[in-house]
Amino acid sequence: MKKRVHNFSAGPATLPVEILEAVESELYDYEGIGSSIIEISHRDQVFKEVANKAEIAVRKLLSISEDYDVIFMQGGATLQFSLIPMNFAHLGDTSNFADVGSWSAKAIKEASKICNVNTCTSSKENNYTNIDRMSDWKIKENSALVHYCKNETIQGIRITDEPKFSSYSFVDMSSCLFSENIDVNKYDFIYACAQKNFGPSGITLVIAKKALLERSNPDLPNILKYDAHANEGSMLNTPNTFGWYVAGKMFDWYLANGGVAKMEKQSVAKTAMLYDLIDKSDFYVNPVNPEQRSINNVVFTIINSELEKVFLEEAEKADLKYLKGHRSVGGMRASIYNSMKMESVSTLRDFMENFEKNYG
Known part of the structure; x- marks a missing residue:
């Protein structure tokens, strides 16, 4: 393949x-x-x-x-x-x-x-x-x-x-x-x-x-x-x-593949992986009201904003692509639509954990 x-x-x-x-x-x-x-x-x-x-x-x-x-x-x-x-x-x-x-x-x-x-x-x-x-x-x-x-x-x-x-x-x-x-x-x-x-x-x-x-x-x-x-x-x-x-x-x-009901469960589970990590962290930040957070687009920044460029560069090398936030707001954004596999999200989560250990 x-x-x-x-x-x-x-x-x-x-x-x-x-x-x-x-x-x-x-x-x-x-x-x-x-x-x-x-x-x-x-x-x-x-x-x-x-x-x-x-x-x-x-x-x-x-x-x-x-x-x-x-x-x-x-x-x-x-x-x-x-x-x-x-x-x-x-x-x-x-x-x-x-x-x-x-x-x-x-x-x-x-x-x-x-x-x-x-x-x-x-x-x-x-x-x-x-x-x-x-x-x-x-x-x-x-x-x-x-x-x-x-x-x-x-x-x-x-x-x-x-x-x-x-x-x-x-x-x-x-x-x-x-x-x-x-x-x-x-x-x-x-x-x-x-x-x-x-x-x-x-x-x-x-x-x-x-x-x-x-x-x-x-x-x-x-x-x-x-x-x-x-x-x-x-x-x-x-x-x-x-x-x-x-x-x-x-x-x-x-x-x-289970219809919309299955897609919703998967969307909640996939995005929760990242939200849980962010909420437990004093390194990453998500500013959105937790009750209104998207189950499709997870946005986040790093408290030390100078590290965001390094994050994106290292993510790119790890084949974690297109994570740069929209030009109007900056930071990072992981768009997790229905076709995104759970394994890709867990790979990103693991990368974020390791990045925090190395730079936090």
Whole structure:
């Protein structure tokens, strides 16, 4: 087997070896058709079957009812920051956005160009280390929507409350979808980019109530309308066929490996390895409210910040890759998505213990 490092990248992120091997084996000639899956039309019956199977699998995986449309879109989660207010801001006087991390702040910046934004809560003053309970959010009356990011990858913090708003809920789950149990029926609109937990970059999954999509802004060009994409089965224009194909394989992989319930248990166990070490240490620091710590992205610093460069250099030599924190916050970040093996996390934990012994 070819060499594989311990890949802690925040995204695009590591994928299961068996998925990579399956893609490799099929890439030249998909199921005997004499062409690659990336060489055939999205209108071809072969690809239509791939697309249909992917939707069936994700509906089963997340228990998505027929009251919801499932859309495979392009543009990443970032495009949704603009498309959401473009499509739905007309439904109320204002749109509520929670400022709970870097990605939330980016969403607010984009939405502010399009609609009247009310920042219903902000944890910026505490450097996004503690988020107010949803019951304390200041939601405007007669508002169109409430938007928030459920897991902030850069700050390593998450929201565990489920929405109970009178306005429509729009939730970015890019880094946590399939890592924790959710009741889809409690959300109006969920979106997630693929490159964390279900494939390569370039495709975004949207799960939205059909009744909501029917209220999309009718004055927009079709390519910008969610209902138009839904009505055309995610094939309004040529989709990312390769990303869709890999996503389908990932959904099948989840179903064959215990589903979301199993992934959540593993995510909690994997991240706990590092949190337990950090909490017992007087060398490493994690600033996040323990009750709100991410089970996908573990952020930490070293009290003697001059040692962080040495830490990253030695980690690199040990094949512990992509641990440098986001450029906006520094420090270190271990992104531990569903495809990350327990052995890789224990290897990182052991490295951290030894590094503290040598430099603490």
